[in-house]
Amino acid sequence: MPPVPQDLFLEMCYEAVRANADWVPPEGKGALYLRPLLMGSGAALGVGPSSEFTFVIYVAPVGSYFPGGARLRVETNHHRAAEMGVGYVKAAGNYAPCFLPQKDAKEKGFSDVLYFDPSGTRVEEAAASNFFCVTKDGVLKTPSLGTILAGVTRDTILKLARRLTSTESGLLTSVQETSISLGEILEAREAFVTGTAAAVGWPSHRDGNV
Ligand SMILES: *Cc1c(COP(=O)(O)O)cnc(C)c1O
Numbered sequence: 468m469p470p471v472p473q474d475l476f477l478e479m480c481y482e483a484v485r486a487n488a489d490w491v492p493p494e495g496k497g498a499l500y501l502r503p504l505l506m507g508s509g510a511a512l513g514v515g516p517s518s519e520f521t522f523v524i525y526v527a528p529v530g531s532y533f534p535g536g537a538r539l540r541v542e543t544n545h546h547r548a549a550e551m552g553v554g555y556v557k558a559a560g561n562y563a564p565c566f567l568p569q570k571d572a573k574e575k576g577f578s579d580v581l582y583f584d585p586s587g588t589r590v591e592e593a594a595a596s597n598f599f600c601v602t603k604d605g606v607l608k609t610p611s612l613g614t615i616l617a618g619v620t621r622d623t624i625l626k627l628a629r630r631l632t633s634t635e636s637g638l639l640t641s642v643q644e645t646s647i648s649l650g651e652i653l654e655a656r657e658a659f660v661t662g663t664a665a666a667v668g669w670p671s672h673r674d675g676n677v
Contacts, residue, residue, distance in 0.1 A: 468505055471522050476503070483524040492528045500529040500664055529664065532596075533578050537660055537668035540577040541649060542568050543587035547594070547614070550584075554591075554614035565594040578668075579660075584614070589646040596662035597621040600647065600655035605640040608647050620661040 480501060484491075491499045502525040507517025545568045548554025548561055565580065572580045581598065582591045592598050592615045599609045599621075607628045609621060625642060632639045652658055660668040 468507070468516075468520055471503075471505060475522075479503075479522070479524050483526050487526045490526065490528045492530075497528055497530045500527050502526070532662070532665040533668040536578075537593075537665075538576070538578050539581040539593060539660070540572040540575070540579075541583070542572070542580040543583050544568075545580075545582075546585050547582040547591060550614055552614065555612065555616060557616060562594065569594055583649070588648055590649065590652060591615050593660050593665075596660035596665040596668060598647075598658070598660055599624060600652050600658040601639070602651070603654065603656050605638065605656075607639050607642045608645055608651070609643075610647060611644040618662055620663055620666075624661055624667070 480503075483501060484499065487499065503522070504525065505520060505522050507519070508521040509518035511518065545564070547565060554561060565582075568580050572578075579593045579596070581593055583589060584591060589610065590598055591610055597609060597615065597618045597620065599607060601607050607624075609625065625644070628639055628642045632641055657669075662668075
């Protein structure tokens with residue numbers, strides 16, 4: 468797919484917000500969510516890259532992604548995205564395989580699923596948000612990039628956290644992009660997920676348990 472030129476992308480964001488300004492929720496009550504989408508729309512049925520592409524931006528007023536807090540179900544029987552695959556891309560096809568495990572988790576009272584690598588030892592991320600935890604000695608940990616999405620909220624949190632470690636606050640001792648086991652998560656001081664839609668999703672009980 469050809470990348471959308473940055474100027475066009477920004478101009479369309481501004482236009483979409485201007486045209487839907489009446490739908491921006493009052494401050495503190497929610498947000499106007501922007502969902503850009505680039506899709507093949509060429510007139511061909513063959514399996515192959517499209518000859519033509521359509522770029523659209525949907526907007527919708529949204530409330531909290533995790534009302535009442537995030538309660539994540541550890542999922543080791545289903546894998547989100549393969550190594551050397553496209554897990555690092557915000558591609559529609561990465562979501563569809565998550566719907567069934569997600570539906571099952573929601574029916575059992577969870578807000579989302581927490582995915583692990585195929586061996587079930589390293590946490591990856593939730594279906595549409597990145598994972599973080601803080602160890603008892605104040606180390607902020609998040610899985611390293613590869614199969615997971617390089618979320619802009621993840622990047623923001625990392626930048627803010629690195630700044631915090633260089634202050635005297637003592638809140639964080641260091642920041643690590645590393646592999647994280649379930650054992651470490653259960654031992655953690657706190658844990659949260661991040662995303663543009665999810666914002667920062669804390670557990671419903673902030674006792675460090677996922
Ligand atoms: C959208 C998304 C995120 C969060 O990305 P942001 O750029 O912070 O919105 C994380 N993981 C997955 C799989 C996502 O689809």
